[in-house]
Amino acid sequence: MDFFDYRDGELYAEDVPVAAIAAAHGTPAYVYSRATLERHWRAFDAAFGDHPHLICYAVKANSNLAVLNLLARLGSGFDIVSVGELERVLRAGGDPAKVVFSGVGKREDELRRALEVGIRCFNVEVPQELDRLERLAKEMGVRAPVSLRVNPDVDARTHPYIATGLKENKFGIDVAEALDLYRRIADSSHLEVEGIDCHIGSQLTQVEPFLDALDRVLELAEGLAVEGVTLRHLDLGGGLGIRYRDENPPLPAEYVAALLDRLGGRGWEILLEPGRAIAGNAGILVTRVEYLKRTSAKWFAIVDAAMNDLLRPALYDAWQEIVPVRPRREAPVREYDIVGPVCETGDFLGRGRRLALSEGDLLAVRSAGAYGFTMSSNYNSRPRPPEILVDGDRVHLARRRETLEDLWRGEQVLP
Ligand SMILES: Cc1ncc(COP(=O)(O)O)c(C=O)c1O
Numbered sequence: 001m002d003f004f005d006y007r008d009g010e011l012y013a014e015d016v017p018v019a020a021i022a023a024a025h026g027t028p029a030y031v032y033s034r035a036t037l038e039r040h041w042r043a044f045d046a047a048f049g050d051h052p053h054l055i056c057y058a059v060k061a062n063s064n065l066a067v068l069n070l071l072a073r074l075g076s077g078f079d080i081v082s083v084g085e086l087e088r089v090l091r092a093g094g095d096p097a098k099v100v101f102s103g104v105g106k107r108e109d110e111l112r113r114a115l116e117v118g119i120r121c122f123n124v125e126v127p128q129e130l131d132r133l134e135r136l137a138k139e140m141g142v143r144a145p146v147s148l149r150v151n152p153d154v155d156a157r158t159h160p161y162i163a164t165g166l167k168e169n170k171f172g173i174d175v176a177e178a179l180d181l182y183r184r185i186a187d188s189s190h191l192e193v194e195g196i197d198c199h200i201g202s203q204l205t206q207v208e209p210f211l212d213a214l215d216r217v218l219e220l221a222e223g224l225a226v227e228g229v230t231l232r233h234l235d236l237g238g239g240l241g242i243r244y245r246d247e248n249p250p251l252p253a254e255y256v257a258a259l260l261d262r263l264g265g266r267g268w269e270i271l272l273e274p275g276r277a278i279a280g281n282a283g284i285l286v287t288r289v290e291y292l293k294r295t296s297a298k299w300f301a302i303v304d305a306a307m308n309d310l311l312r313p314a315l316y317d318a319w320q321e322i323v324p325v326r327p328r329r330e331a332p333v334r335e336y337d338i339v340g341p342v343c344e345t346g347d348f349l350g351r352g353r354r355l356a357l358s359e360g361d362l363l364a365v366r367s368a369g370a371y372g373f374t375m376s377s378n379y380n381s382r383p384r385p386p387e388i389l390v391d392g393d394r395v396h397l398a399r400r401r402e403t404l405e406d407l408w409r410g411e412q413v414l415p
């Protein structure tokens with residue numbers, strides 16, 4: 001469920017007509033719903049009841065400061081993958097003690113900054129990162145809290161580009177290798193065992209792969225307990241899918257209930273790193289039809305948003321619903337490829353969509369709140385769109401549209 005619905009024949013974002021937002025801020029534009037973001041975050045949080053837990057929102061899904069700030073105000077933790085994301089969280093008022101740092105390729109400056117601000121945990125998935133972290137922690141006179149991200153070798157049953165929990169993926173450490181590495185951490189005076197981490201992929205629509213991964217994690221956690229290695233938490237990553245079309249992923253409450261059931265009363269604190277399930281259906285991309293073009297093969301609706309604004313269709317052949325902001329009856333219904341102005345055949349937002357369109361109409365691409373703006377670029381020297389956060393009947397410009405000058409900021413021609 002989201003707060004983008006039709007009223008009196010036009011699409012609203014919470015209590016504001018989307019057409020009014022487009023009139024005030026232009027197109028293309030990302031529009032987010034505060035109520036949806038909050039509801040999704042709370043759904044995860046509440047599902048745990050009094051079981052110790054921390055929801056660490058995956059910043060990569062949508063890193064707008066206004067979004068991070070409102071989640072920080074709810075008490076959210078954050079899953080980051082770069083120092084850039086860390087600085088965003090801090091700027092947005094996030095608590096560094098609730099930050100977990102994921103990623104296969106953390107640089108020294110990134111580790112140092114994270115040690116300096118005192119994050120909750122480093123999710124380590126390359127053995128050499130332990131050496132790097134230990135040396136830096138020693139230099140700085142601190143201890144680095146560590147979880148090993150294990151690769152549970154389970155099939156997430158999702159798009160191959162976003163499956164991360166199989167042996168052949170670059171992610172995680174073999175479960176078989178983990179025990180020795182935990183001994184190494186426990187023996188170090190500058191590293192500290194914090195927990196175990198895993199993340200098996202994104203847009204998962206079934207609960208079983210998560211439970212298989214949890215089984216592997218529990219097996220390891222119990223093995224460690226026998227060795228006298230105590231863990232503070234189990235981090236099960238993110239990855240819960242959303243409905244883009246006809247998928248039926250479990251609701252956050254069902255997913256968490258299944259995890260707690262499998263945990264069977266074992267008291268470890270559970271960390272989750274959901275991104276898409278919180279932000280995905282909390283946003284739309286609003287775009288305007290520039291031209292309707294007929295070729296000998298088909299009809300194209302050429303819109304003012306493109307693959308640089310929303311990459312998912314081009315990159316994963318992802319399907320996202322495209323709806324008219326003000327449905328009209330007078331235009332003929334045709335099958336359109338909805339394409340942008342970028343010079344790539346892969347520049348489409350949707351293909352073969354049956355719509356009644358006229359030039360100048362507004363369209364909304366749904367489920368664009370996660371991996372939309374954060375994956376956007378300036379390809380074809382296109383300024384990136386604004387991000388607008390709607391809160392009831394209030395419209396907050398959370399990021400202004402880039403200007404043409406923004407496109408060459410920091411560039412210099414030869415003297
Ligand atoms: C380590 C890690 N945590 C969390 C996430 C968030 O995933 P999702 O947006 O699918 O919940 C990702 C991305 O897949 C990730 O790589």
Ligand SMILES: N[C@@H](CCCC[NH3+])C(=O)O
Pocket residue numbers: 060162202203312370371375
């Ligand atoms: N960017 C991807 C998900 C990748 C998740 C990152 N770990 C998407 O849009 O579906």
